[in-house]
């Protein structure tokens with residue numbers, strides 16, 4: 535059995551109609567991004583595949599891609615393409631790492647995929663109906679196309695398994711927790727952990743000792759309180775609906791509103807699910823877009839409901855920062871990440887206005903135009919640091935995948951050696 539010094543890993547992040555991927559060369563010394571890309575509009579006759587390799591022309595094509603298996607086949611084809619590819623053969627891919635949204639209480643850490651793992655991920659589908667089924671399609675497609683390649687599942691939920699019970703329990707009859715495992719799980723765990731560690735390194739803080747509040751703000755958004763390198767609370771809950779206002783999800787909502795609307799609008803469970811997941815949030819409030827960029831532009835043009843949506847989002851985030859500062863008994867650093875956190879100076883400015891009582895001295899000038907970079911946004915003398923940091927969930931997935939697969943290889947090598955010794959005796 536050969537134990538590889540470096541390993542080429544395909545990382546897949548399958549959404550309901552999209553597929554993001556990266557190929558990374560991982561070694562103990564670090565990582566090297568070989569290629570990345572995106573297949574969009576899967577299921578349509580004009581799906582779009584974009585692929586980029588450092589130093590080579592961007593590849594972009596529109597074609598019919600009817601399902602995830604076809605999408606992954608398109609990815610594999612381009613990876614070995616003589617012009618745009620980075621691999622001489624698919625055999626160079628030694629492992630595939632998948633982002634999986636919900637691991638329920640089954641998974642406390644990343645795991646090697648086998649039939650039992652697939653079954654458990656299937657059981658969690660009802661908890662993350664937008665994400666888990668798509669993640670599973672990716673896993674099954676790889677199983678079909680590359681049956682001998684080991685796969686690893688990395689869960690958005692596992693970093694938050696360290697939450698204390700009083701943070702993760704809902705005040706419902708305890709039997710529902712026992713019967714259905716209804717509790718808060720949290721998501722975006724890979725991102726929260728990654729940006730917290732990275733920001734601490736950049737700011738000269740000790741991750742294991744710092745009190746941190748991470749704000750992952752994208753189409754889905756969540757805020758996490760981290761102490762001693764562990765998640766102690768996070769804003770998403772049983773599903774990714776709880777917490778702050780999101781692109782199309784409502785965030786926190788009085789359950790009385792749900793029962794009221796069920797009656798008035800004759801909604802069943804599927805209808806409510808659709809309402810809170812797909813028709814709410816920035817989209818629902820503004821009435822025209824879930825995209826933060828559109829709302830910032832519309833706000834500038836004086837469109838009041840765009841302003842309302844942005845202010846509501848920022849207000850929610852600010853309330854969580856206040857709450858988590860109380861949970862942590864203080865805070866050393868507030869970290870922004872995700873598409874909105876990394877790029878939207880408007881949202882960061884709205885959130886950080888009026889946080890002086892916490893010890894935040896926000897640098898509004900530095901914030902202006904700061905986009906897609908790792909940057910300190912607080913003044914030098916600020917007691918609480920504020921940073922925007924780019925996230926890299928794929929790198930976390932590749933790292934976990936490499937470690938798990940190498941461990942498997944080590945165990946296999948030991949088994950083979952033992953067998954050999956037994957045979958010799």
Ligand code: ADP
Pocket residue numbers: 751752753754781824825826827828830872873874877878879905
């Ligand atoms: P996902 O949760 O799907 O991964 P992302 O992290 O990519 O989402 O974030 C998407 C959000 O980031 C969108 O609301 C988009 O408008 C916002 N965004 C991206 N670039 C900018 C920008 N330059 N200014 C403001 N918002 C931005």
